[in-house]
Amino acid sequence: GENVEQHPSTLSVQEGDSAVIKCTYSDSASNYFPWYKQELGKRPQLIIDIRSNVGEKKDQRIAVTLNKTAKHFSLHITETQPEDSAVYFCAASNGNYGQNFVFGPGTRLSVLP
Amino acid sequence: DAGVIQSPRHEVTEMGQEVTLRCKPISGHNSLFWYRQTMMRGLELLIYFNNNVPIDDSGMPEDRFSAKMPNASFSTLKIQPSEPRDSAVYFCASSFRHTGELFFGEGSRLTVL
Numbered sequence: 001g002e003n004v005e006q007h008p009s010t011l012s013v014q015e016g017d018s019a020v021i022k023c024t025y026s027d028s029a030s031n032y033f034p035w036y037k038q039e040l041g042k043r044p045q046l047i048i049d050i051r052s053n054v055g056e057k058k059d060q061r062i063a064v065t066l067n068k069t070a071k072h073f074s075l076h077i078t079e080t081q082p083e084d085s086a087v088y089f090c091a092a093s094n095g096n097y098g099q100n101f102v103f104g105p106g107t108r109l110s111v112l113p
Numbered sequence: 114d115a116g117v118i119q120s121p122r123h124e125v126t127e128m129g130q131e132v133t134l135r136c137k138p139i140s141g142h143n144s145l146f147w148y149r150q151t152m153m154r155g156l157e158l159l160i161y162f163n164n165n166v167p168i169d170d171s172g173m174p175e176d177r178f179s180a181k182m183p184n185a186s187f188s189t190l191k192i193q194p195s196e197p198r199d200s201a202v203y204f205c206a207s208s209f210r211h212t213g214e215l216f217f218g219e220g221s222r223l224t225v226l
Contacts (some may be wrong), residue, residue: 001171032213043147043204043217044156051213093213100169101146101206101215103156 002027004092006104013080014112021107023090024072030092033066033073036103038087047088048075080111117218119205125224131193134136134221137186138207147180147190148204156204162188195225 003026013019034049049058050064050073057064061080066073077084086102090104118137126132138145146161160170162182170180177196182188192199202220 001169034214036215043219045217046214049214091215100158100161101208102158103148105155 001102002030002092002094002102004102004104004106006090006107008107009105010108010110012110012112015082017080019062019075019077019080019109019111021075021088021090021109022072023092023104024070025092025102026071027092028068028071029094032093033064034091034093035062035064035075035083036089036091038089038106040086044089055091065083069098077109080109082111082113085111115145117205117207117216119203119218119221121221122219123222123224128196128204128225129194131191132195132199132223134190134203134205134220134223136188136190136205138188138205138217139216140186141202142207142209142216143185144208145182145188146206146208147188148221150202151200155222157226159190192223195223197225200224 006023031052035047036044038044039048048059048062048064050066061078063076087108088105089106091101093101118176120135143164146160149157157173160180165182178192180190202222204217204220206217208215
């Protein structure tokens with residue numbers, strides 16, 4: 001089955017700096033790669049996603065890149081703000097019949113004012 | 114739409130008791146997932162259903178755990194008998210298979226004493 005690894009497990013940055021979180025996956029059939037943000041005591045919520053036919057996607061301060069050959073994808077947050085502090089999870093899914101959603105272990109991001 | 118609805122939000126029980134967690138997915142979604150979240154293990158996929166049919170239950174930790182989806186608008190996760198190591202937040206999530214985005218409920222926090 002699918003296995004998703006995520007690095008780093010914790011990340012501290014100064015407000016205004018950039019943050020990068022990297023994930024690798026094992027199943028070449030995976031074709032959908034979302035990123036979720038989970039604030040303390042709340043549910044995970046989708047912040048951005050990318051499909052296997054796209055190499056990069058950007059939404060304001062957030063961008064995701066995908067390298068299908070190497071089976072890795074990354075989340076980039078620019079101009080970080082204190083409200084970006086949360087746990088971020090990457091996931092990989094096979095959009096065909098089965099749609100197995102497997103999450104990485106998470107990265108705790110702290111943005112220091 | 115009210116989103117994914119889970120009940121109860123909090124459950125405190127004693128070891129050996131039966132626990133039933135409930136989930137109502139978003140109307141029209143045809144995939145439903147049960148996850149368990151702990152500090153040590155992160156977000157673990159326990160089981161998922163497509164069109165009410167269980168597809169993969171390899172994440173269910175033991176025979177003490179069982180899940181059902183009798184119709185498109187209701188699912189249960191049952192633990193019998195419960196043990197202290199089952200203490201965790203259990204999330205239900207649903208998606209429309211062809212779009213992929215996973216929507217989480219607010220979670221059920223289980224404490225087994």
